[in-house]
């Protein structure tokens with residue numbers, strides 16, 4: 354669940370701060386990108402060097418770099434906008450009280466006040482401090498802000514006493530975060546098959562018939578689906594794109610026949626199948642085994658083509674009632690009528706209609722504008738925006754209709 358998630362870890366000054374090195378390691382291992390902000394006194398318990406080595410990111414504790422000549426300014430507002438989650442661990446009684454009151458006397462507190470994401474807090478202190486009504490009241494205040502409480506655990510404390518107050522173990526903190534992300538993931542448990550990119554149809558060993566698809570639309574759908582908790586199989590035609598998300602398994606193919614075979618292998622396991630690839634309708638009938646030579650004096654040459662199978666139509670014909678099939682339609686004229694025809698003839702539940710233009714829609718661009726047409730007469734226009742944003746909107750609409 355943590356793959357690709359941006360986690361900001363806020364560490365305050367208690368002995369449990371030493372455990373944050375292990376927490377950072379666990380988060381990074383789980384695929385998260387981690388940045389750390391320390392309160393000034395946290396540096397007495399754990400070194401910025403350890404945390405930056407483990408997180409592979411700079412660690413901050415003040416508004417500007419007093420030690421370097423550049424005196425670089427660290428913007429707390431930008432830092433607050435960066436994360437998907439803020440984790441405050443360990444949170445001392447003092448910092449807990451400051452947060453409850455909205456005080457901002459150090460960089461970490463200013464970052465906390467600036468974040469827009471969910472906040473988790475794992476208090477750590479001696480048992481009497483933890484039991485004190487002021488502390489318990491402050492915990493309730495943070496809970497009333499909607500922050501996620503990771504209770505302190507029972508055990509031996511740094512004071513030598515034993516009782517409730519030690520910071521939850523890093524594994525437990527990770528479990529809390531994972532459980533939250535799982536609950537938030539609308540597509541958790543779903544398997545989604547996506548075709549994307551162009552196909553290359555060989556003319557000879559060095560030439561092919563292809564098209565201008567970059568794979569961006571399909572990759573955006575794959576990334577968005579994985580972020581929403583789905584397991585994605587992406588059958589990707591020749592494209593420079595890649596993903597480091599563990600929830601996306603990429604099968605790289607070249608031709609339509611290869612794309613069909615890979616999609617066929619994975620179709621029956623899929624809950625949803627999205628066909629965003631730009632597939633060649635025809636391929637050379639007899640690709641040459643050797644590079645075709647130019648014939649001196651021959652002004653023209655002919656290439657015999659043969660029709661490719663329609664991947665979407667072939668697979669949608671075997672669709673079960675529990676499966677949802679989404680086709681794309683790239684139209685340059687009579688767009689709506691043609692897309693509706695494809696919706697029915699290819700047995701789709703939805704068609705995503707788009708029309709290419711040179712500047713901002715269709716092939717290669719980062720942006721697109723689409724029109725969703727459902728088999729139950731739904732028609733939903735999604736205005737021009739980044740393919741990454743559109744992908745989320747398309748999946749949200751599908752989720753509303755097929756939950």
Ligand code: PMT
Pocket residue numbers: 548549550551565566567568569570571609628629630631632633634661662663664665666679680681682683684695707715716717718
């Ligand atoms: O990759 P990008 O640069 O980001 O560009 C995205 C895109 C423009 C390629 C994408 O948004 C898109 O429109 N994909 C579908 C392109 C297309 O081939 O449309 P079509 O109208 O020709 O095909 C209709 C549907 O049948 C599509 O779902 C297509 O994948 C499928 N098809 C078509 C032919 C074929 N032999 N097999 C198929 O599966």
